Amino acid sequence: MTRQGKKYLLLGLGFFFVALGGLGVVLPVLPTTPFLLIALWAFSQSSNRFHDWLYTHRIFGPPLQEWSEYGVIPLRAKIVTVTTMATSAILVFMFSDVPWWGLASMLALMLVGAGFVLSRPSHRKSDEPIN
Known part of the structure; x- marks a missing residue:
């Protein structure tokens, strides 16, 4: 792939994830910040202008700044993330014919993801909690 082609691909990816993040603002089941972090990364590889924007x-x-500078995941985002994972797992267990090893793998990956999210601080040290 040419350098120009890679740039346009990453720009498109960035805008796609900005759109998903924008939907996450109004749809409670979609996360906002993870999509915007992906968009920020894509823009950092393709356009300083859109990255800075x-x-x-x-x-x-x-x-994005809280995550970048302090590794902060707000409490509200943690609650939504873990609740969505738990709900998804329950629905898959109840309404799916996935083999036991598939269910176990899914659950293990969800636990790793939830563990990571829950291990991050909810606010900056010596700061008021972020809502």
Whole structure:
């Protein structure tokens, strides 16, 4: 792939994930920040202009900056993430014919993801909690 082709692919990926993150603002089942983090990475590889735009955006910028600078995942995001994972696991167990090893693998991956999310701080040290 040419350098120009890679740039356009990453730009498209960035805008796609910004759109998904925007949907996550209004749809409670979609996370916002993880999609915006992917978009931020894609823009960092393809366009300083769009990277800076997203990183300093009035609405989307603060959670990205909190993650980038302090590794913070707000408590609300943690609750939504773990609740969504648990609900998904319950639905798969109840309504799926996936073999036991598939269910065990899914559950193990979800536990790793939940463990990571829950291990991150919910607010900056010596700061008020982030809502």
